[in-house]
Amino acid sequence: MKKTYYYFHLLILINIFHAEDNIYKIKFGLLNEKNFDIDSDLINNIFYNRIYLNLSIGTSVQTVPFELDNEVQTFCVTNDVFNVNESSTYENISKKEIEIYYEVPRKAYLSKDILNIDGKTKKINFILGTQFPYRISKLGIIGLRIPHLIQDGVFPFFHSLKDAELLNSLIWTLKFYDNMSLFDQVTYDKNKKNTIGEFIFGGEPSKYENDSHKYNDKSYYTINPSPSLDIRLWKFDFSKIYITLKEGENLTQIEYEEDKTAEIMIKYSFISGPQYFLYFLEEHYLYLPMVDGLCTEEVIDSYTYIECDSSFKPETFQNISFEQRGFEYTFNLTYEDLFVFDQKKQKYIFLIFIRDNSDIWELGTIFLRKFQFVFNENSQSIGIYKYYEGDDRDDKDKRGDNPDNDNSNIMKIVLIISLSVIFAVLLILTGMFIQKKICNKDRKKRANELKDNFVYESENTDENGLAINSEKKIIKEG
Numbered sequence: 001m002k003k004t005y006y007y008f009h010l011l012i013l014i015n016i017f018h019a020e021d022n023i024y025k026i027k028f029g030l031l032n033e034k035n036f037d038i039d040s041d042l043i044n045n046i047f048y049n050r051i052y053l054n055l056s057i058g059t060s061v062q063t064v065p066f067e068l069d070n071e072v073q074t075f076c077v078t079n080d081v082f083n084v085n086e087s088s089t090y091e092n093i094s095k096k097e098i099e100i101y102y103e104v105p106r107k108a109y110l111s112k113d114i115l116n117i118d119g120k121t122k123k124i125n126f127i128l129g130t131q132f133p134y135r136i137s138k139l140g141i142i143g144l145r146i147p148h149l150i151q152d153g154v155f156p157f158f159h160s161l162k163d164a165e166l167l168n169s170l171i172w173t174l175k176f177y178d179n180m181s182l183f184d185q186v187t188y189d190k191n192k193k194n195t196i197g198e199f200i201f202g203g204e205p206s207k208y209e210n211d212s213h214k215y216n217d218k219s220y221y222t223i224n225p226s227p228s229l230d231i232r233l234w235k236f237d238f239s240k241i242y243i244t245l246k247e248g249e250n251l252t253q254i255e256y257e258e259d260k261t262a263e264i265m266i267k268y269s270f271i272s273g274p275q276y277f278l279y280f281l282e283e284h285y286l287y288l289p290m291v292d293g294l295c296t297e298e299v300i301d302s303y304t305y306i307e308c309d310s311s312f313k314p315e316t317f318q319n320i321s322f323e324q325r326g327f328e329y330t331f332n333l334t335y336e337d338l339f340v341f342d343q344k345k346q347k348y349i350f351l352i353f354i355r356d357n358s359d360i361w362e363l364g365t366i367f368l369r370k371f372q373f374v375f376n377e378n379s380q381s382i383g384i385y386k387y388y389e390g391d392d393r394d395d396k397d398k399r400g401d402n403p404d405n406d407n408s409n410i411m412k413i414v415l416i417i418s419l420s421v422i423f424a425v426l427l428i429l430t431g432m433f434i435q436k437k438i439c440n441k442d443r444k445k446r447a448n449e450l451k452d453n454f455v456y457e458s459e460n461t462d463e464n465g466l467a468i469n470s471e472k473k474i475i476k477e478g
Contacts, residue, residue, distance in 0.1 A: 058087030
């Protein structure tokens with residue numbers, strides 16, 4: 001009976017904690033990939049910062065920084081940061097260098113090695129990159145593009161994890177800490193931990209967030225394949241999006257005349273779009289500061305942006321709202337979202353850029369930090385739900401450090417104790433029932449046997465006061 005009790009108890013524990021078995025939360029930060037120094041001004045940091053996270057690979061363990069890159073599907077470890085000679089579990093699958101098409105890197109070895117994620121270790125497929133076409137990469141790469149034209153041996157990150165049975169669901173999101181300033185999110189500081197959020201994947205958001213913030217499948221944006229090389233990027237359909245600039249109760253509306261798309265750019269901390277939009281802002285809302293010389297147009301790497309002197313008052317700038325008709329949420333951007341102060345240059349940087357000769361919008365961390373974007377490879381769609389406002393900025397490493405998770409754990413403990421008590425009571429009642437039905441029957445049978453074979457050793461009936469017949473049965477009292 002004890003074995004049954006412990007076995008049942010174990011099943012309860014497994015069922016309660018099974019939902020979180022494949023939910024991973026890995027903290028990510030910023031890294032200046034261009035030159036790895038912080039002497040450049042803020043605008044360079046904005047352009048060249050990358051979102052990265054650390055993963056442990058190999059035996060003995062090597063910690064490698066990985067860039068989250070939505071433009072590629074490659075899962076790559078570079079030979080600059082991962083030494084295969086120091087890993088006893090590394091396997092070279094391809095034996096000779098192969099060429100990779102439309103991906104980063106351009107040359108690589110197909111490989112396998114141990115990956116450690118949140119204490120779980122499995123041998124997974126990845127690419128050991130050896131040649132890069134346009135940059136010196138000091139990072140590994142986690143490609144977040146939807147796999148479509150997969151070259152043999154080019155292993156997407158989530159698919160490698162799924163093959164290794166580390167997760168079941170190809171759903172992920174980026175969660176920026178809600179009490180971190182925009183300045184912290186677009187600057188790099190080597191003197192502090194540049195932890196700005198969490199990369200969460202492996203299950204439905206409702207399993208790792210408050211149920212009241214659960215997103216709805218009907219709220220998904222479907223991903224439209226790009227005609228170029230038939231590559232599927234994470235894009236919004238902007239055909240129903242319009243922009244309002246609020247002036248008290250008046251609304252100035254700009255509506256797209258043609259279908260537009262907007263890529264979700266994980267890397268950058270700004271948004272870009274058609275040139276006429278920035279010109280509209282200049283004409284209607286930055287006209288006087290630009291005439292007075294407080295604000296000027298600047299160009300960097302074929303992008304045009306606006307910077308303003310320290311005497312400029314960004315709080316006078318009107319809010320901008322991005323809204324899709326019929327959709328529940330509105331993307332409201334205030335001056336605090338649109339301007340960041342460059343302390344070195346003593347300038348305000350306006351974070352809406354235009355890319356020369358391009359009509360492409362790029363939604364960077366300005367949007368991501370305010371809304372939860374759920375990227376679902378299973379349904380090839382993007383879900384959006386309101387930001388979960390929990391204070392989790394503290395440098396804590398485990399899920400249980402979140403206050404909501406603490407409450408959840410307490411509830412689980414209470415549930416376990418309650419179920420244990422209920423099960424114990426059921427065991428007692430079952431035991432009493434068995435005892436009543438089986439044991440009592442045995443006792444009656446034994447009593448009858450003893451009664452049939454009853455013999456008195458003494459025949460002194462006078463002393464006993466009993467009369468006994470020849471069959472030694474009591475016939476009456478004397």
